[in-house]
Amino acid sequence: MADYLRPTSLDEALQALARPWTVLAGGTDFYPARVGRAIDEHVLDIGGIADLRGIAAEPHGWRLGATTTWSELRDAVLPPLFDGLKQAAREVGGRQIQNAGTIAGNLCNASPAADGVPPLLALDAEVELAGRAGTRRLPLSSFVTGNRRTVLAPGELLVAIHVPRPARDARSAFLKLGARRYLVISIAMAAATLEIEDGRVRAARIAVGACSAVAQRLPALEAALAGAAIDSLAERIEPSQLAPLSPIDDVRGSAGYRLDAAVTLLRRLLAGFAP
């Protein structure tokens, strides 16, 4: 008989992680991977740990608890910086998935099409990993390392996502392309965060998802946007800026189409910042 543990404190969870467990939170990736077979692994249910849930503003930024659901994020009162992430929250699965699925689960599942990753990359998010020996923080971009791969070590839990407070007023946006309206795995996604001053971009963070094994920032495009007037951003896009992307052909789209669509999404995304 497999064990099922539902701790109420992080300590308890970390102590348990001295041996291998499968971590369960919202269940939206756990159960679909176990259709029609007995579930016989040891399950550590972190959904009962209050400290892992909720969004808090802190001096240097915001802390998004690991098991915060997409709905909670969508309904939270947050500055325009989070508009893009909220748009992504509305596009994850349907309402049922948004009400159960967690932000950290989306990151740990590490799908190339994870809807949360591009907007969080564009927010320069960091993940906080806790283990019995202590915690470490690292950029999201170094946490997810490949298709279904992260650097989460045995015994570690992703406990929070940290979004730094930008130096200036910042706005963000997100676009998702799928082959149907709801409940759809992305063909391509684009997310942008822009720090804007006097009608010009002071700093830009742009990420594209589902066009490589891990969603990628586009540093060349970000550089090209610096100083640009916000009503002419789309003109700054050049195909060469998409070099970090390495899309594949699959049932949802061809590699060439994904690159082409990414350019269109980016153009529309940036055009949307115009007043």
Next chain:
Amino acid sequence: MKIDFTVNGRATAWSGPPVTRLAAALRDDLGLTGTKVGCDAGDCGACTVRLDGRQVCACLVAMGQMAGRSVETVEGLADADGTLAALQKSFLDHGAAQCGICTPGMLMAAQDVLANGHAPTRAEVEDALGGVLCRCTGYGKIVEAVMACAPRVEPDPTAGAAVGARLPRLDGVPKVTGRDRFGADAVPADALWVRVVRSPHARARFGLGDLAPLRARLVSVLTAADVPFNGYGIYPDVKDQPVLADGLVRYRGEAVLALVGTRAEVLAIRDGEIPIEWQPEPPIYGIDAATAPDAPLVQDDKPRNLLLDGGVRHGAGDVFADCAAVAEGSFETAFVEHAYIEPEAGWARRVGDRIEIHASTQTPYMDRDEIANVMRLPREAVRIVPTACGGGFGGKLDLSVQPLIAVAAWKLGRPVALVYTRPESMAASTKRHPARVTAKFGCDADGKLVACDVRATFDTGAYASWGPTVANRVPVHAMGPYAVPNVRSWSEAFFTNGPPAGAFRGFGVPQAAIAHEAMMDSLADRLGIDRLEFRHRNALRAGDVTACGQKLEHSAGLAQCLEALRPHWRKAQAESAAFNASGGPYRRGVGVGCMWYGIGNTSMSNPSRMRIGLAADGTLTLFNGALDIGQGSNTIMTQIAADALGLPVAQFTLVTGDTDLTADAGKTSASRQTFVSGKAAENAGRDLRQQILRLANAGPDAVLSLDSAALTVRDGAEVRTLDLGKVGPLTGEGTFDPPTTPLDANGQGIPYATYGFAAQIAIVEVDIELGTVKVLRMVAAHDVGKAINPTLVEGQIEGGIAQGLGLALMEEYLPGRTENLHDYLIPTVGDVPQVECLLIEDREPLGPSGAKGIGEPALVPTAPAILGAIHHATGVRMHRVPVLPHRLREAILAREAKP
């Protein structure tokens, strides 16, 4: 673990493994089977419940997370005294429930917008319902029901006024309360369970190792050797599909072993513990591979991998040289999955020397005969008790769970159940035939069609299934609903190692319609004739002779359909032109698709028999062997029977499907139930009425009324009351078999007694930069002869359009790759357009009150209309469906690149 939580306001204690899904606990342990399971993966939303006031998929919640929480299920919506909630009543009155399998999930999801306190916008409703898939309704009536959330007041029809009334479906209350019992809902507690071991290879030989260790852990392990006659198939002479494969598999998903034990026991067996040694061979995928000169054979006794070929020849041969305009094109379609939200499910038990099967099906009598054949039992020894059917669309015309549960229950003497998982359902079940249709049409300078030559090649997969039906039906329909004097049509179907292609709403005609409608657009464009007017000019009309040489005497209403569409067409053309004038990446277009569809079997007898019993106590019962799979035949048959008899619908009780209690009304397919079984019901009603009139010595216009055992007959001033206790019981019986004749070698004859006709227009918006297509609106004009129940007819049209939209834009089954409902996409509530239905009633004298069929006609014109609209919007004619965004974008770029 013991968990205390609240279910529908009541404190509930549950104990079991904490990793148990909430859906399973509700259904299996608490008996709340109103929560349905469609995928166990959060992809379909059928199990939507409200957890602490928020909608979630009960299949994704661990019972370990439930302590202290509160869940609401569909069973909690109605009052304790059975009074329906406003939304449930609204669903009934708007026709928002068809098969009913998604209905509980829809109702629970809809609570999101009802809780808000203000009248929801359509967008809010769509957001709330976006996570629940429906395969029957096309969502329109569901959205209407939620937005209105109020009963639509229609008076109950009186005696003689049932036909034509918008009667709420008679079997609707159990569907909106969750009490309807589908295949997985009433499995006996002591049932053993089957888990089927299926082939991971499309083509392989295999050997079984030592099964003793498995047998020691289970109650039984069934192999091919346990099946008395190990072959089944639709046609009496083609029993080519084994119940369990015997050393050789021909498609991925084919059944190899049946593990039988308790549910926990069979699930606990790991794949690696099953001793099968596979020797995979290169599979034959696709028509080209199957027809290659050196192609290996899929079935050894089927030379050239050919299942069947045949065609229609009418008029002269190659007369294209004389045509003013000639169009040619070749079109390809994919495997399409039925994706009913209820996976195949049922249970069986042995009762003495009989076997009794409770399963979800479209065809109880064919199941009975097939199981008798597999079991080597007389057919009287087989009883089929159909459960509610959570969608079929042709996919539940083939056997699925039935032979395995029958063999196991017979052998073990215990009830045995089998419920397919979603991936299993998708891998094992039949699909729509992939087709390559090559068409050439020519017309004269006035735009009158002169000739056509159509060749349709089908991939029929590993086994015959309904392949012959597709191959026979398509040549008859391949020229479209037009008068064409010179016709050559040919179709052929080849075996491959794909999944068996079988029956799917339209039997190949939707694939052929994509070709002939593209040809109509092309010829019209060449001659500068409006696309709709070109079709109108060529429409088959009463008095015309078809390519089969059949003179259409009556009820050929295509021209009326097109006339009804004409104002919508002109308005839509003008609106899209105005929209496009402003430029930008979004382009609108308008397309029209036409179709005809022979109702019932092709040149084959397909009789129905109906009985109406009037018992000594006055109980009036329609014994109805026609299965309602959501389309509404329970209601339609009763409406027809009631008016034929002359008593109100409300006095009827229904006995449906059970092969021990009803008569054979054939299968629910080929759009035949309203026309064929409906006529039998009408005849049964008339028969009973005649008996009553004779007993009362009354004339034909007498008015009946029934009050318990007192049957009153008023004939003018004369009133006689019959005491049924003395004269009863009475039984009325009616049969009907549509008159057809065999087709000769040139396809000449009378393949069908009547035809449905339709035309639909689609208004689409194409994002030319992304290649995405949004269908904004559809207007559908259907000649149904007579709409027995307009709400149900509209429900068929809207649902057919949703499936046609899926065929056109998103659905493509790839074995091993899209075996779930997140990689295989069907339309959601946000993808379907608003649909306006125009019902044309060009009476068919053979049909009940003049009615024909609607099930399949609803779907056939949709994809052609959408493809025509895409062409109109972009100039690109797509030759392959689904039109996935990348395919359309690539085609748009290729067109732009042309000098």
